[in-house]
Amino acid sequence: MGSQEVSTVDWQGKHVTVAGLGVSGIPAARALHERGAIVTVVNDGDDERARAQAAELEALGITVRLGDGATLPPSTELVVTAPGWQPDKPLFLAAAEAGVDIWGDVELAWRLRGTNGREAAPWLAVTGTNGKTTTVRMLASILEAAGLRTAAVGNIGVSLLDAVLGEQKYDVLAVELSSYQLHWAPSLRAHSAAVLNLAPDHLDWHGSMEAYAADKGRVYEGNTVACVYNAADPATEELVREADVEEGCRAIGFTLGTPGPSQLGVVDGILVDRAFVANRQKHAQELAEVSDVNPPAPHNIANALAAAALARAFGVEPAAVRDGLRAFRPDAHRIEHVADIGEVAYVDDSKATNTHATEASLAAYDSIVWIAGGLAKGATFDELVTGAAKRLRGVVLMGADRALIREALTRHAPEVPVVDLDRTDTGAMSEAVEHAARLARPGDTVLLAPACASMDMFTNYNKRGEAFADAVRAHAEKSA
Known part of the structure; x- marks a missing residue:
């Protein structure tokens, strides 16, 4: 299916099972019901919140089964799943055995775009292990600076279904896509897309690094103008090579060094474009200064270059790239x-x-007191510690899996002082900041970069960050 084509499905009377309540399941169930589908929602959980959500859907005439997300309802002709549900769930195995298609919320949004009487807006898509949200928000800021009607949507928290079916008319959408979402989006065809980087993550869900990378690479399938890759990460370029794209689609690299032809990069503190210029063999177009990127840390400059590449692929002028990055x-x-x-x-x-x-x-600062620890999710830390050892003034560890980081420090940075807090309560953050302050010297940075998930101690990473900020402010008051 080409990127400008709109899929038409006769939903009237079609039996659709929606797997999972929540930010994607509820809009999917509503949208399908409104189009005449016979919708059954199945959900593993049966708590108070789920029952309240179920009551709202049941009032519309939608069937909801709580506490039973494993069984495929009879007569199911299509399953639409929330992105987090693992592919080996019994529901999906039963669907595959019965020859029933499984779509994610992104696939459903892709199929339904343009069916509300409005022209379908093209998608500029971003995926990668890290930096997706920042890059998509930078891209949206650049597109807005160019005077385009746009929104940052997808895995970023704004429902894609709401974006494609709502009253607001868009010229283009900046779309963040996770590996989960891409796994269940077989017919997605973006205008242009970027894979920012690849590193082991969510391997319990995908089963292997190869499967994880393959799902990330789906974002390039059918691209019409540009496949944007990270020149410092050969795995992302390999995904471009393997992708089946439209005739004339180009591979566009981004680099923190001097760019070659068909790349964006950095020269003397200037972000430059040697991809979308008339004579890319000899000329480069200035886009912005490194100081226009907030914050100007190396990985964030890479995010800005990726966002700029996608915007330029869509025809955005250089001044809008600069203005968008400044506004971000x-x-x-x-x-x-x-x-x-x-x-x-x-x-x-x-x-x-x-x-x-x-x-x-860690690469963004020269001398660091590092606060780290939490849930490791199966990660190892030897490579991380080896790369950062020369920058570390000291380390403060907390959280359930802190011993894994401590052992890596013992092996690869034995001279770095380590404070090991044998605590997993939320109050540990205040103690961590006090220890870090004692280790720090003028010119140092005390950096909370846990390298771990937060759920052993905090509801989410936001709460962990808020606890850190509160502890820093309390320390400032004591030091005043």
């Missing part, structure tokens, strides 16, 4: 500067929930 403000808990106390900077990167994100975070 990062989300909370993503290398967020909290305070300077006694010539020591305190930075919250609670969003760094895996080693790949933390590696980028």
Whole structure:
């Protein structure tokens, strides 16, 4: 299916099973019901919140089965699943055995776009292990600066279904896609797409690194203008080589170094384009200054280059790239500067929930007191510690799997002082900040970049970051 074609499905009387309540399942159930489908929602959970959601859907005439997400309802002709449900669930195995298609919320949105009487807006898609949300928000800011009607949607928290079926008319959508979503989106065909990076993540869900990479690579299938890859990550370029794209679609690299032809990169503190210019063999177009990127950490400059490449693929002028990057403000808990106390900077990167994100975070500073730990999710830390050892003034560890990081530090950075907090309560963060402050010297950065998930101690990474900021402010008051 070409990227501008709109799929038409006769939903009237079609038996559709929606797997999972929540941010994707409920809009899917409503949209299908409104189009005449006979919808049954199945959900593993049966708590108070699920019952309240079920009551709202049942009032519309939608059947909801709580506490039973394993059994395929009779007569099912299509399953639409929430992205997090694992492919080996009995429901999906039964569907596959019965020859029933399984779509994700992204696939459903792709099929339904343009069916509300409005022209379907093209998608500029972004995936990768880290940096997706920031890149998509940067891209949306650039598109807005160009005067285009757009929105940052998808895995970023705004429902794609709401975007494609709502009253708002868009010229183009900036779409964040997870590996889960791409797994269940077989017919998605973006205008242009980027894979920012690849590192082991969610392997329990995908089963292997190869399967994870293959699902990420689906974002390139059928691209019409540009497949954007990371020149520093050969695996992303390999995914471009393997993709089946439209005739004339180009491979566009981004690099933190001097760009070659068909690349975007950095020259003397300037973000430049040698891909979307008339004579890319000899000429480069200035897009913005490194100082226009907030914050100008290396991995964030890479995000900006990827966003710029997608915007340029869509025909955006250089001035809009600059203006969009200047206007962009990062989300909370993503290398967020909290305070300077006694010539020591305190930075919250609670969003760094895996080693790949933390590696980028640690690379942004010269001398660091590192606060780390939490749930490791099967990760190992030797490579991370080896790369960061020379930058570490000291380390404060907390959380359930902190011993894994401590052991890596013992092996690869034995001279770095380590404070090991034998606590997993939320109050541990205050103690961690106090220990970090004692280890720090003027010019250092105290960096919360846990390299682990937060759920052993906090509801989510946002709450962990808020606890860090509160502890820093409390320390500032004591130091005043």
